[in-house]
Amino acid sequence: MNAAAEPTAWSGQARVIDGDTISIRQQRIRIAAIDACELDQTGLKDGQTWRCGVIARSYLRKMIDGQHVRCDIIDQDRYRRLVGRQCFIGDIDVGLAMVNAGLAEAMLRYLPSSHPISLVEYGVAENRARGNGLGIWSAEIESPHLYRRAKPSQIP
Numbered sequence: 001m002n003a004a005a006e007p008t009a010w011s012g013q014a015r016v017i018d019g020d021t022i023s024i025r026q027q028r029i030r031i032a033a034i035d036a037c038e039l040d041q042t043g044l045k046d047g048q049t050w051r052c053g054v055i056a057r058s059y060l061r062k063m064i065d066g067q068h069v070r071c072d073i074i075d076q077d078r079y080r081r082l083v084g085r086q087c088f089i090g091d092i093d094v095g096l097a098m099v100n101a102g103l104a105e106a107m108l109r110y111l112p113s114s115h116p117i118s119l120v121e122y123g124v125a126e127n128r129a130r131g132n133g134l135g136i137w138s139a140e141i142e143s144p145h146l147y148r149r150a151k152p153s154q155i156p
Contacts, residue, residue, distance in 0.1 A: 010082060014069035019056025019104060020095075021081065022069065028081040029071050033122060034095040034104035035144045036060075038151075043141030050139045056103040063097060064089055099125040102135025105143065 012024040019036025022029050037043075037052035044050060071084030087094040098104035099122055106122040130137040142150075 008073045010073050011070040014064045016061040016065050019060055029084045030077055030081045031087050031095045032083050032085050033108055034098050035107040036104040037144050041147050043139040045139035052136055052141050059103050096125055102129035102137050
């Protein structure tokens with residue numbers, strides 16, 4: 001599958017893997033346009049260790065675990081996960097909800113040019129979460145992509 005292909009729908013009961021990856025019908029799906037802390041990633045909040053990866057997964061679980069989720073698949077990543085351009089519970093954009101909560105960064109630079117995701121909406125959501133000190137913006141945390149780059153490559 002490549003970014004130029006027409007998106008295909010993938011839906012079913014979701015199980016959360018981490019803050020930006022779910023499983024539907026035994027298939028892992030990476031939610032495009034967001035980047036959440038890795039499960040083992042921590043930061044400092046009020047002088048204490050803050051487990052941002054576990055917290056992001058927990059928030060996503062409360063939102064969608066066991067629910068019917070629909071994703072528009074646009075690609076497959078190097079870990080053989082499908083990449084969901086957008087994933088929804090009803091009309092709720094799951095990725096945007098994570099950014100609004102401050103539990104994921106907007107990660108728009110890897111999207112194919114034909115994506116329908118509102119760059120403005122995701123940017124506004126991240127800026128609002130940052131300005132209000134929500135989630136990752138309330139702690140000292142290394143950006144998830146920099147955290148991954150510093151670690152040996154692992155299959156999520």
